[in-house]
Amino acid sequence: MSELIALSARAAAAAVAAGGLDPTELFEAYRARAAADTLNAFTWVAEQAPAPDGAARAPLGGVPLGVKDLFATKGVPSQAGSKILAGYRPPYTATVVERLATAGAPLLAKTNQDEFAMGSSNENSAFGAVLNPWDRARVPGGSSGGSAAAVAAGLAPWALGTDTGGSIRQPAALCGIVGLKPTYGAVSRYGMIAFASSLDQAGPLTRDVADCALLFAHMTGRDPCDATSLQHPEAIAVPTAERLDGKVIGVPEELTGEGVEPGVMAAFEAALARARELGARIERVALPHADHGLSAYYVLAPAEASSNLARFDGVRYGYRAEADDLLAMYTRTRHDGFGPEVKRRILIGTYALSSGYYDAYYGRAQRVRTTIARDFAAAFEAVDLIATPTSPGVAFRLGAKTGDPLAMYLNDYFTVPMSLAGIPAISIPCGLAEGLPVGLQLAGPAFSENAILDAAHALEGALAFDGSAVRS
Numbered sequence: 001m002s003e004l005i006a007l008s009a010r011a012a013a014a015a016v017a018a019g020g021l022d023p024t025e026l027f028e029a030y031r032a033r034a035a036a037d038t039l040n041a042f043t044w045v046a047e048q049a050p051a052p053d054g055a056a057r058a059p060l061g062g063v064p065l066g067v068k069d070l071f072a073t074k075g076v077p078s079q080a081g082s083k084i085l086a087g088y089r090p091p092y093t094a095t096v097v098e099r100l101a102t103a104g105a106p107l108l109a110k111t112n113q114d115e116f117a118m119g120s121s122n123e124n125s126a127f128g129a130v131l132n133p134w135d136r137a138r139v140p141g142g143s144s145g146g147s148a149a150a151v152a153a154g155l156a157p158w159a160l161g162t163d164t165g166g167s168i169r170q171p172a173a174l175c176g177i178v179g180l181k182p183t184y185g186a187v188s189r190y191g192m193i194a195f196a197s198s199l200d201q202a203g204p205l206t207r208d209v210a211d212c213a214l215l216f217a218h219m220t221g222r223d224p225c226d227a228t229s230l231q232h233p234e235a236i237a238v239p240t241a242e243r244l245d246g247k248v249i250g251v252p253e254e255l256t257g258e259g260v261e262p263g264v265m266a267a268f269e270a271a272l273a274r275a276r277e278l279g280a281r282i283e284r285v286a287l288p289h290a291d292h293g294l295s296a297y298y299v300l301a302p303a304e305a306s307s308n309l310a311r312f313d314g315v316r317y318g319y320r321a322e323a324d325d326l327l328a329m330y331t332r333t334r335h336d337g338f339g340p341e342v343k344r345r346i347l348i349g350t351y352a353l354s355s356g357y358y359d360a361y362y363g364r365a366q367r368v369r370t371t372i373a374r375d376f377a378a379a380f381e382a383v384d385l386i387a388t389p390t391s392p393g394v395a396f397r398l399g400a401k402t403g404d405p406l407a408m409y410l411n412d413y414f415t416v417p418m419s420l421a422g423i424p425a426i427s428i429p430c431g432l433a434e435g436l437p438v439g440l441q442l443a444g445p446a447f448s449e450n451a452i453l454d455a456a457h458a459l460e461g462a463l464a465f466d467g468s469a470v471r472s
Contacts, residue, residue, distance in 0.1 A: 004029045005471060009157040009211040010238070013061025013104070023055035023062025027106065030064050033155050034109045039131045039140075041150040043069050044077045044110040058104025060218060065105040066150050066159030069113050071097050071202075072191040076107065080193040081115040081125040081143075084337025085318045094191020095223045096160065096202050103218040108156055111146030115339045116309065117167055117195040119143050120411040123402055124341045131398075132175060133470040134436055138395040141171030141411075147205045148175040154471030158206045158215050162192060164199045165297050166390075166415025169427040172205055173390035173439020176429045176467040178212045178456070179205045181415075183446045184422035185230040188223035196304035197228075199297075199419050207467070209428065209457040213238045216449065233447050239457035244278040247455060249442075250285030250383035255414050261393040263433025268389045271430040271440045274462045275387075280455075285379045285386065289371045293417040296372070298409060299352050299365035300420075305342075306349030312337065344405065373421040380445045385455055388414045390427040390439030418443045428456050429465040437467070 004026055007015065015021035027049040034045045046064075055062030067073060070080040072090035079085040093101075101107065114124040122130040122145025130145040132138040133153035140149040144161030148171035151159050161168040163181035172179025180203045187202045194200060204215040217236035223229040251272065260268075272282055314320035314333030321332035338346070352361040379386060391411055401408045418425040423446055430440035440459070444452045 005033070005154045006468070008207055009063045010214050012063050012157060013059070016056055016061035019056065023052045024049045026062065027064045027108065030108055030156060034150070037155055039133060039136070039149050039153060039155070040128050041112055041130050041146040041153070041155055042109045043079060043112050043127050046108055050106045055104055060100065060104035060214070062104050062106065063157050064108035065100055066109050066111045066147055066156035067097055067107055068144055068147050068159070068161050069110045070117060070162060070193040071160060072193065073097055073107060073110065077110060078193070080117070081113040081127060082337065082339070082342070083126040083319055084312050084333070086126065088318050092191065095188040095225060096219050097191065099221070100215070100218055105215070111144070111150055111159055113146055114143035115342050116193065116305070117143040117162055117164055118305070118341050118345055120166070120170060120408050121401065122146065122171070123398065124339055126339060129398060132395045134176065135395065138397055138436070139174065141174035141391070141395065143167040144205060145171045148172055148177060148179065151175070151205050151207060152177050152467060152470055158204060158211055160202060161205050162200055162202050163419065164195050164301060165419050166412040168203045168205060169390050169415050169425060169439065169441060170411060172427040173429070174395040174437065176437030176465065177205055177207055178209055178426065178428050179203065180212050180216060180426045180449070181418065181424060182216065182449060183424045185228050186232050186447065186449070187219045188221070188226040188229045190223055190225035194308040196301040197308060198304060199301060209453055209460050210238050212426070213453045234450055237450055239453045241454040241458045242461055244275055244280035244455060244458050247280045247385065248383040249275055249280050249282050250379055250386045251282060252285050252287040252290060252379070252386060252388065254287045254290040255388040255417065259392050259410070259413065260389055261433065264389050264391070264393060264438050267431035267433055267438035268440060271459065271463060272387065275459060278458055278462055283383055285383050287375045287379060287417065289368060289375050290417045292368050293372055293420055294409060294413055296365040296368040297412070297416040297420060298348070299361050300369065302345040302349030303352045303362050304349065306346045306353065309342070309346055369420045372417050376421045376423060384444065384451065386443045388441045390414060390441040394433050394436035394438060414441060422446060424449050424452055426452050426456050428460055429467065430463050431465065
């Protein structure tokens with residue numbers, strides 16, 4: 001089993017295609033590990049391997065997939081980490097999960113998450129907190145913490161997550177793996193249980209950049225069920241770049257300064273030094289409104305959440321509280337079914353959208369969002385990519401920030417601006433601080449995933465981060 005788990009997803013798929021690996025054996029090896037999970041990374045695990053028919057001919061080779069709990073999966077619990085959807089089994093499957101299954105990545109397990117993807121630590125799940133495999137007294141990041149922890153610990157070869165304000169990149173950084181937030185619209189949102197519809201985007205969490213590219217290549221494409229989905233202008237290629245010659249990487253002072261832990265900054269600067277050795281030119285670049293990103297995000301995302309979560313009323317699906325009349329049933333269902341963080345954001349969002357406050361809060365936040373997108377567009381006229389730390393700190397201790405929502409929200413400081421601008425960004429591990437992983441974030445213009453993956457692959461080889469110790 002250890003030899004199978006040591007294989008990257010790409011290597012496993014190649015071995016299946018060559019006839020040297022039985023896809024059922026591979027699935028059962030991971031299924032056994034997932035079933036014995038002690039990190040609380042999963043909310044459901046498959047009971048048996050699927051029929052291997054065609055796996056050897058499929059591009060993803062029958063390599064099993066972990067899927068975040070908020071993707072609808074037909075007949076399988078899809079609960080978004082919430083009590084209000086406990087046990088809910090949808091009658092259909094999300095487009096991206098369907099596409100990956102068709103390409104040869106069968107569903108292994110559903111992964112734990114912050115409730116409705118609202119959180120940066122995976123402590124907001126109705127099914128309990130996920131533990132970080134590097135240190136079980138610490139958080140894995142959120143909201144895709146179950147997916148990140150599972151991949152880092154070798155409980156799944158790769159996994160799907162979602163990123164609204166950093167929910168793929170931040171847990172990838174804290175768990176020492178790779179996480180990509182695609183360009184908004186590059187991946188269909190059909191079948192994703194919505195948090196903030198203008199920000200939500202699905203993406204891969206993997207051990208390395210090549211696996212990330214391979215999985216992402218089969219996620220993209222226009223979907224008639226999602227009007228916001230777009231056809232990617234380029235075919236996604238598995239990267240082979242080993243150098244960064246001619247690349248200009250911008251480092252914004254607004255996203256690399258005060259508030260970054262010293263160990264994180266040291267690892268980030270060492271990564272920039274490696275980029276220079278590979279031939280890149282490092283330039284200072286201005287994103288003058290990026291420091292307003294967090295404030296704008298925590299108006300816009302809750303506002304959209306307050307609208308999206310209105311559908312959970314105890315009538316159509318999910319949890320229903322007992323009550324004597326309809327209004328009381330609505331009230332008790334939402335009171336009992338939603339957790340504290342979700343209630344907090346619904347209240348914030350409803351207030352921001354209310355009469356007399358719409359222009360002062362929501363309207364102004366939208367204008368800030370537009371300005372941030374323009375800042376990125378101007379910056380990309382001078383540089384090819386932008387680099388920042390992914391998270392201002394390493395994984396923090398369980399419970400350390402649960403009583404201080406503002407401190408928790410600051411974990412998204414470096415990731416939110418890219419989400420507001422709708423541009424792609426990747427997090428790759430770039431070293432250790434205090435014995436815990438540090439993430440490097442690379443962002444590029446819309447639909448520049450191939451360029452980002454190439455640069456990340458070159459840096460990955462030079463940085464030589466080894467996360468195998470937590471997969472033993």
